[in-house]
Amino acid sequence: MTVAIVLVIAAALALVIILRAAVSGSLQISRDTSLAGQIQPIDVDAFRNLVDPAEDDYLQRKLPAADLRMVQRKRLRAMAAYVQAAGRNAEILVRIGQSALASSDPHTAEAARRLVNDALWLRRNAAFALLRIYGALAWPNSGLAAASVLDRYQRLNGSAMLLGRLQNPAAPMRISAG
Numbered sequence: 320m321t322v323a324i325v326l327v328i329a330a331a332l333a334l335v336i337i338l339r340a341a342v343s344g345s346l347q348i349s350r351d352t353s354l355a356g357q358i359q360p361i362d363v364d365a366f367r368n369l370v371d372p373a374e375d376d377y378l379q380r381k382l383p384a385a386d387l388r389m390v391q392r393k394r395l396r397a398m399a400a401y402v403q404a405a406g407r408n409a410e411i412l413v414r415i416g417q418s419a420l421a422s423s424d425p426h427t428a429e430a431a432r433r434l435v436n437d438a439l440w441l442r443r444n445a446a447f448a449l450l451r452i453y454g455a456l457a458w459p460n461s462g463l464a465a466a467s468v469l470d471r472y473q474r475l476n477g478s479a480m481l482l483g484r485l486q487n488p489a490a491p492m493r494i495s496a497g
């Protein structure tokens with residue numbers, strides 16, 4: 320009974336910390352460098368491989384239970400790193416989009432609005448995905464929800480590229496590697 324209470328309290332504290340980091344905007348960005356230069360490109364193919372259920376099935380069939388848990392935890396840590404990078408990129412893209420909202424060009428303003436909406440959605444859900452990933456670190460056989468972050472990140476990539484082309488056709492913005 321005591322262990323269950325401790326686990327519930329620890330989970331609640333972790334939730335509060337993650338939500339506070341996501342909501343408070345604690346990811347401060349220095350004002351000395353350009354915002355677009357601070358984006359960390361994400362290898363979408365590697366991220367897709369981490370969230371692929373077929374990969375998990377393959378690992379379950381091929382690895383002994385002890386090795387499987389170790390590999391799953393490593394994959395979860397890598398997945399958490401990708402989700403954190405996506406959240407940081409979303410924060411930067413929110414700021415880029417907000418600065419472009421005042422554009423006199425209606426196409427640019429609409430692209431900026433779409434970028435801000437997509438980035439806010441991704442930033443919020445990245446925090447929840449991290450919570451699920453950290454929960455899965457304790458219980459590696461539990462399901463994950465990082466696939467939705469990957470899908471939304473790819474959509475955000477398209478929005479960022481559209482706004483980048485509208486603002487500066489010579490140098491489009493990229494948030495994905497490869």
